[in-house]
Amino acid sequence: MIWNKWTQFYFHLPIFLRLLFSVCLLMLLFGYLIHIIEPNHFPTTFDGIWWAFVTGSTVGYGDYVPLSFVGKFVGILLILAGGGLVTFYMATVSAGTIKHEKNLTEGKISYKGSNHTILIGWNERTKQLIQMFKEHHLQTDTVLIDHTLNKVSYQNHRIHFIHGQPTSDEILKKANIEQATFIIITADPSLTEEEADRQTILNIIAARGNNSNVHIISEILTEVQRKNAIRAGSNVILRSNNFMSSLLYQSLFQKDIQIIDIIAKTLEEQQFCTKLIDDHLLEHEFYYCAQHYLHDGKWLIGLIREGEMILHPSFSLKTQKDDKLIYLKAMAE
Template identity: 75%
Template structure:
């Protein structure tokens, strides 16, 4: 009964482990056997095992050789059995490594890390966000979930790819969402705005259902779905259409349309940042803080107070302890992101 359990346990192991155990057992057995047959030429069991591994792997250093007929027969059996096992093991190990890399690129491998950021959707915004992660050397792993990609090279993008529907619990568990820190849900560019927002809301519900405490940032295209996204459980709603509409308006109706290009290009070279105010700025007004920040090439635009974002507050508004100031600064100097 016990023997059957061991056999079942052995055959349930991965083939690489089974081959490694088989090769090890074979070499140990032949090493001990040659030590018993020729104790003068193989004075210790370790010497016999060393000879078995060298001979079975076809390396053949020649520092130990059997001299008796029985010893030579043992060597022949070792070469026939051990050589085949070792060759098969190396071939299987190589094939397994290649298959693992292929499965990783095809999004079939489960992510095992923690405190990572999950991004849903592969598009230009996602690519830019990943590049910003790299440029600022952020100490966080990135997991991408997308159902439109068939393959994504880990070497080229340095992200863990999961292929599947982001509303599927199976897919989210493969991304280890239960131990993730953030989820960024981008809008699907292949859908209409209404369809994309509905899909985003379903993604929010699925993510929140699998991790009630995770921080969710989502992109919503239409105003009518903004409240629904909040009800679904997102922490932050980003409206990219608002900004683009403003630029279009300025380009159409202002006296100098070329200024829109300058504004857009300038904003592309900036990054939104936040910084907890120091003791020296408590009770100072917003105007005073703006002047102080300009000295460091920081363009102050608002503040965060008690989880509420206040843009362009009154210049006379006094700062309170615990406030965070929101500002823009060039990308090459930016360090802290708005959370």
């Protein structure tokens, strides 16, 4: 009964561990055997084990050599059995390493970490986002889910790639969505705006169904689907079309200034933040609060009051309890 349990346990181990266990067991057996046969030349069991590993791995230092006929015959058996087993073990480890690297590149390996960020969709926006993660040394692992790519090099992008549909529970579990902190869903550029928004909403539903607490940021292209994205469970909705239209409109009146470059530079180097107002700033004018934040290298640009965003308010506006201050700070902070 016990033997059957050990046999089942052994054959359920990964092949690398099975081979390593077999090599060690074989070397221990031959080491003990040579110690029993030639106790004068191999005074301890460890000396015999050392000789077995050196001989079986075909290193052959020659510091211990069997002298008797029986000892030499044991050595021949060790070379035939142990040498082949060690060689097979090394070849299996090498092949397994190459296969694992290939599977990792092709998105077949599950992610085992936690508190990570999941990106859905491979496009210029996600590429730039990953680059910003690198430049600003964001302390989070990044997992990419995409069904259009065949492979992504981990060495080049420092991301864990999962190949498959982001609406599949199996694929989301491979990305360990249950322990993810953020999910960023971008619009599929290969689809029409209506189709891309429908796909985004399906992705939101699948993600929210697998993790009710994860913070979901999604890109929606059409206004009509904005409310549906919120109903589906998205925490933040980004309207990229509205943003670009506003930039183009601003550019009409700024012929000598590259307004888009200015805004892009600001977004790259500065971070928008919100913070519940501190008690010592209550009932003070906005100008006073702005001066206070400037001392800390932060640029106060507005506040959120009763769900309404107020940008660049009057300097004489007095703060109230539960106000959230909106400010810019350098990315490096």
